[in-house]
Amino acid sequence: MDSNTSPPCPDIITVRRNPPRKARATPQMTPKSFVLPEISVFPNDDVLPPQTPQKPLTSPENENLKIFLRIRPLSSSPIQAPRMRGKSAWPQNPVKKNVPAAGAKISKSKNSGTCVTVNDSQSVTLSTPVSWHESKRIKSETYGGFSHVFSSDSSQFQVYERMMKPLVEEFLGGKSGMLAALGPSGSGKTHTVFGTPRDPGMVPLALRHIFEDAEPHFKQPSRTFYMSIFEICSERGKAEKLFDLLSDGGEISMQQSSVKGLKEVPISNKEQAESLIAQATLKRATSMTNTNSQSSRSQCIINICDAPPKYKGVVNPKSNGAVLTIIDLAGAEREKRTGNQGARLHESNFINNTLMVFGLCLRSLLEHQKNRKKPLQKHFQSSMLTRYLRDYLEGKKRMSLILTAKPGEEDYLDTSYLLRQASPYMQIKYNEVEPSNIVPKKRHYQGSSIMDDSKLSPLSENLKRMRLVSEHTKQNDKNSAEERENIAEASSALGKLDANSSVSLKSEFDSQVPSERSHIIMQNFAKVIWNVLKQYNSKLKVAEMEIESLKESIVNEKTKYWEIETQLNDFKANCTCCKVGNIKNDAEYCSSVSLVQPHISEQQETFHSESSFLARVDQSDEDELVLSTSCTQLCSENSDREAFSLTKPENHSASEVDDGSKILSESSDAQSSSDGRLDHSDERPTLGTSCTQPDANMKLSTSLLKAEDHNTLEVEAVRKRSSESFDARSLSEVSLDLSDEELTLGASCRQLDCEKSDREVSISLSKAEDHNASEIEAVRKIPSELFVSSSSTEDDKLDPLPSPKDVSSTKTDNLVDPRDKIGVDISRKPPKPKRTLMPSSSMLSRDLSTFDLYDESEKLKGNRGTRKLSAHEPQRSNGSLSLLHLLQCADLPLWNVSSALQLQLANYRYKVSFLLVNHVFL
Ligand SMILES: Nc1ncnc2c1ncn2[C@@H]1O[C@H](COP(=O)(O)OP(=O)(O)OP(=O)(O)O)[C@@H](O)[C@H]1O
Incomplete structure (x- = not known):
């Protein structure tokens, strides 16, 4: 009974109109027994060159802007010192940095309490000073959502491990990154970025990391990076100027978002890198202010670039042109507190304006992301810093911020302003980030470079780099012959150019970047082709099975046909x-008759x-x-x-x-x-x-x-x-x-x-x-x-x-x-046959x-x-x-x-x- 009962009506019935006609599967073809052969995975290693970056092109989606907070230790208020450009650069004795200069006015803190309390690794509580309680301005604010909060007792190494090391790892992996230190004057930005010889900051630690880990990471005996350091400052608070802080570089210029004349110094070891950093800090403009004896008066940008090395003429396969950028911004200053006057006041206004533009760019980006109807304001045009960092400030590239804050009660306003200004930036998302492994050639490679061999003329350097590019293209490009000809032509043309020509890395990376882009494009194209081939392979297998089944059917039909034809012939015979x-005369026939005859009556x-x-x-x-x-x-x-x-x-x-x-x-x-x-x-x-x-x-x-x-x-x-x-x-x-x-x-x-x-x-x-x-x-x-x-x-x-x-x-x-x-x-004629036969x-x-x-x-x-x-x-x-x-x-x-x-x-x-x-x- 159960077997006769109809099956229950399904809950969902799919009605399909005009179903496509499909050939009925032949009986011989059993889909169950039909098993497609396994298709191997895409041979990435065979198809793609080894130097092609294998890491994902973009980071995970919805990654927000990372903001770290570091609270410096309490200290006595700095003294106001005169401007000491180029005389109190790093590696100065850090002890002396905060030592009040002779005759300096020492202002002791009236309140040794703190206004910032670390709640956990991601949040802090800002409390008003006790003195404000009398005026009933009691208000505590909690700021959370930080990527990490470094307390005042955090060491440089801890900060590096938590904040900087991931960026360096990504940089070594071919991913560019940027870190900017933002905070009020004297909060410890420079200390965090550069540090001291005894307590090095993020840049020295990053360089150590790069050179210590570069060889085992890339399995190369040596590797060369290029570093450039320049500052953006104001001359008497009127015009912005750019100075190259490495070597004997002087003033440089900026066009659009590109810096011209910036020289990139190759560095091959950490000692050389530390020497260059010390040289740059000495050249950086600093001044003594009421808040900082060596207050930075400029925005300092450090670029560490990855470029094709020159080890015995062998091209580094891991070269990807990534850039690691670290920025030490000048600290915001309140005029009342610093007491700046004259030139210092102009510098202070310039610094504050620059930081304000920087903040406006990020706020505009945040509002634009929240409401797409709001256009992305072009605040970046208001300063060189923001023009240079345009891609980062427009959300096209990923960046991180380290906020430095002073915990003293007297620093409440500065800290409160910093937290209220920067904490909303955590909501900035990077959904439309460009591939990090694409080198921004316009930004970091539009300057001349300085080779370690100072005897080489710029023309010789350029020719040498072009040869490196030529060697690189020999291995990566099959059409190397043509490129070699082009490079030879370019080299010959370079001989006619002036020795100070800036045509150097641009041609190199112009040829390198398209090569990498072509690798990426070819990788995606190859994967698509591979998927298509897999589909066709499956269809081909199915078609072959159908053909086999049809052949078997034909054989069976032929057999039946011959049997029928044999019977027909016998029948006719x-x-x-x-x-x-x-x-x-036919004995067999007679015998058959005799055998059958007895059965006639019965049959x-x-x-x-x-x-x-x-x-x-x-x-x-x-x-x-x-x-x-x-x-x-x-x-x-x-x-x-x-x-x-x-x-x-x-x-x-x-x-x-x-x-x-x-x-x-x-x-x-x-x-x-x-x-x-x-x-x-x-x-x-x-x-x-x-x-x-x-x-x-x-x-x-x-x-x-x-x-x-x-x-x-x-x-x-x-x-x-x-x-x-x-x-x-x-x-x-x-x-x-x-x-x-x-x-x-x-x-x-x-x-x-x-x-x-x-x-x-x-x-x-x-x-x-x-x-x-x-x-x-x-x-x-x-x-x-x-x-x-x-x-x-x-x-x-x-x-x-x-x-x-x-x-x-x-x-x-x-x-x-x-x-x-x-x-x-x-009279009735027989009906015509319904079927037409042979x-x-x-x-x-x-x-x-x-x-x-x-x-x-x-x-x-x-x-x-x-x-x-x-x-x-x-x-x-x-x-x-x-x-x-x-x-x-x-x-x-x-x-x-x-x-x-x-x-x-x-x-x-x-x-x-x-x-x-x-x-x-x-
Ligand atoms: N975490 C810290 N540990 C020890 N000392 C610190 C720390 N942070 C800052 N300092 C000291 O505080 C002083 C001011 O620091 P720093 O110059 O780095 O401030 P800043 O933010 O760079 O100021 P500015 O914007 O004026 O340049 C320095 O003498 C530095 O040694």
């Missing part, structure tokens, strides 16, 4: 009357149902049936042989004459040689077969006599259902009951003039009226090719001579359907259509649309029977029955001949 009559019903051929022969031992059949072969002018002829309507050709028919004809000749037309007595039923050959003017009449008694002769039926083959299939049903009766079967075949191709065979069955219970059921259906005249009416006497009605041409156009003679309604198949179908084969399909169709058949009209399948079905119906036992009959006929022929001989002699 056994189908001719001549071969049916060739019993004597009568089966034969009738299957092959529409029914033969029932009840014969007593004493019955004698003499059948003499003489056939005359058509178109055999010189032959006296008579043959049972068969013509087909298509070609009207005579059937072949086999030996069996020859035997029959010989007997007929013998009969005709006596020139006697045997008119048997009227007392006996006579079944005579006469064949007349017009050209020979011979008539043959064969009488079959049974002298013993003249009892009932019963010929039930000789039914002929074949339309073309009146031959080996026998195409007739004969049921003869011969019991002490005398049967005379006369069959007359008459051949018309062979030259006129008119052939006729007449078979007449007659039943003598004066004999008791003689009954002959006439042939109902007669092949269209053969003209068979049957007279089965009781009034018709057996007439050996063919009547004019019995003569007709075997031509198709002259054919007269013998069913007209037997009263069968043939000629051979059509012939076979016609041959078999003469059998009483019932089309089961027609039965299933019912009477709708079909004509109801009369009671006597056999249901005949014409066109709807399939060839295979016909072949199945036309089984071999059909021929065995026919053969059995032929065997009996041969026996009767022998007896007839014996009787005739006796009769002649008598």
